[in-house]
Amino acid sequence: MGYPHKPHAKETKVLSKYFGDPEARTYKGWVKRGGYEAWRQAQTLAPAAITDLVKESGLRGRGGAGFPTGLKWSFMPKDKKKPHYLCVNADESEPGTFKDREIMRWTPHALLEGTAIAMRAIQAEVAYVYIRGEFTEPYAIMAQALAEATAAGAFGDLKIHLHRGAGAYICGEETALMNSIEGKRGNPRIKPPFPAAFGVFGMPTTINNVETLAAVPPILTNGPAWYKKMSLSNPKSTGTKLFSVCGHVQKPGNYELTMGFPLKDLLFELCGGMRPGRTLKACIPGGSSVPILDRAETEACLLDYEGAVERGTMLGSGGVIVFDDSADMVYQIMRLARFYAHESCAQCTQCREGTAWTTKILERILAGQGKATDLDLLLDLSENMTGKTICVLSDSCAAPVVSGIKKFRGEFEDYIAGKRKPVLVA
């Protein structure tokens, strides 16, 4: 459902079916709704058979990268010589994204069940659910659900632990997340070695997003063909996805859609369109790290991995940020740059310096002290921040800056030319 709003007829409710239903949070309530049936089935299957089913479904990672989940699982060593680990990425921090929070708040057992199934598939005996520190309520609900399921003996010998983050966006990057679990600063690691060979505590590890794992139980109970059939456009994008819509729409919230759904319909039908008297100006469809779309691109964009790429952006985490004509794009892009400057782990020079200087130059422009060469300077900086660092935080800062200047250049030039009143003090 379009939580917190009433479900819309055009939604496809799989993950969000029980959002808003407190009884589904309890172990008994979840079992009553058919929960843990997929886990029962999984225990009768060999690990490789579970992986094959997920491969066949076409499920791709919902955290942002869209990597095929079954394929990721298949990278784990088959002949087990060391302990294997599963890390559940519940560090949801990408601006515009708030779907995993809702999964943990309303259907914690869906995540725990998916976790147990994934653990069997990759032969892990321990899983860590890394929940961002600010998610106090989801943490409490997950802890309660885990205690109830464990008391009921649901997971046998499997150990699932919750691990609370402490305020660091970068810990959503998989190698930084593993370092954080090890009790280290959350600096991303150079790859290779990849986690399946050398992950948390140096052991073979798989990292999956909350939404990805929550999608696994219904794939097992309904079969991969059922999941694969849910595709409105490109057959490489299957199933349903939660889209978190925020910003200038009448009804912000989480909407669950079949892959390939038109972005325009999501904004204007399901979310009730813009506020009265306002028009759509821009949209970031996949969390703040993906390029900004202008109005025409937004209206033509289909919500699947390929559809987003076709419009020059990415589906990312499905965090849809909507800007109407009242938005000051220069100011908002500065705010995004400031976000990345604050969250940079400062390991790589391009990122540490690049995010900070990008922010300073944007602040200078907003203070009415921009120079005619500043836009070229920002683009040059962004160029040097893309594809040159250990992780993609630096690239993520460059994406809104480059696409913003390209599509809203006039707004930047107005500040620089003194045609617009400065909004910051130098």
Place this chain on the structure above:
Amino acid sequence: MSASARPTHDAATEPYQPVFAGKVLEELQSLLGRYPTKQGALLPALWLVQRQRGWISDRDMTEVAAVLGLTPAYVKGVVTFYTMYHQHPVGQNFVQVCTTSPCNICGAEDVVRALLQATGAKELGATSPDGRWTVIEVECLGACGFATPVLINDDFIESVSPEKVPDLVKRYR
């Protein structure tokens, strides 16, 4: 920084009372069982310190280091990486307001102004003269559809607008 109601354990004259004793030590021991290395329990151990003390002093870091077989410098390196660990005393009510773009375009900066006024904290990061309030701006709290989310201590409050601020602040008086 203004005076806080919290005791500080940095005063060298005061004898140090360990955090990890009695029940808290038992909690730490159960945490240690979750990780294959002692170091793995560092983040949860720091959370325990902050829960007990309200913040994490250098002397607390030294204790954590001793308990987990690390050096105090290493522990400090980790503490300083994560923004939620307080390295200074903060007000009894610690308020975090999201001001990243999605909330920003929905008026988050007005919420910050209203909070600074209603709490008497006056400026970001400072503690109100009565020691009760510290207000900071934070980056994305992950509830963008519920702009503006505000975290007061461990209470996550959705959809705060400037008009709702006076009543909200009264609830924590």
